[in-house]
Amino acid sequence: MVFNFSVILKHVALCLVCLIGDKLSDAVEKPPLLRACIDNCTHVLIGLIASEIFLNGSTYNTAKHEYLLLLCEAAVVSSLIDLDHFIEARSFRLQDATNLDRRPFLHNSVFCILIFLLLIIVKPFGTSNFRLSTAVAFIAFSTHHMRDATRRGIWIKSPFQDDSSRPIPYVGYLVFTNILPHVMTILVRSRRLEAVKDQFMELV
Secondary structure, three states, rough: HHHHHHHHHHHHHHHHHHHHHHHHHHHOOOHHHHHHHHHHHHHHHHHHHHHHHHHHHHHOOOOOHHHHHHHHHHHHHHHHHHHHHHHOOOOOOOOHOOOOOOOOOOOOOHHHHHHHHHHHHHHHOOOOHHHHHHHHHHHHHHHHHHHHHHHHHHHHOOEEEEEEOOOHHHHHHHHHHHHHHHHHHHHOOOHHHHHHHHHHHHHH
16 A cells, blocks of 8 residues: 555656646746756656656566666666757757757657667566666656657658657646556566567577
């Protein structure tokens, strides 16, 4: 019962971070640096809380330092995605980075698909830490992209297409962000792919 209540509190905190962070980002226009910091901190907190919910629900026995490293990974990845604005602008000036005529490369949601496929592929063969790390990276990327998609839609660029969807409904973004950690927990805990590993080892 305590566990369930703690999870509920984490989801309440996650929703509050989403709502308050977006309201502040919209309300604060100047100085631009403050707005950028609020926006980035919101991404970090969302990735951090969502990843903590996922890690807390996983059945892997991780050491305390490994747990903290995974949470650091969630925060760093969620934040550093926005560095591509500066890379794309080829400038360290915030004004240049926030006034691009195109979306920067790390905001291409193909990255989310690739990380998810990597998780599926390595799950039967990789170590538990690598699985958790890949899942955390996916959570950090996908929550970042989904939050941005409420304003610009989901952008997919590949050799076959270069399109953006319509902006995602805000309620859909909140539902996705809250459900994702549990979906990833179920996926990582699934024994179906473990059977594939056992069969492979028998063949070898």
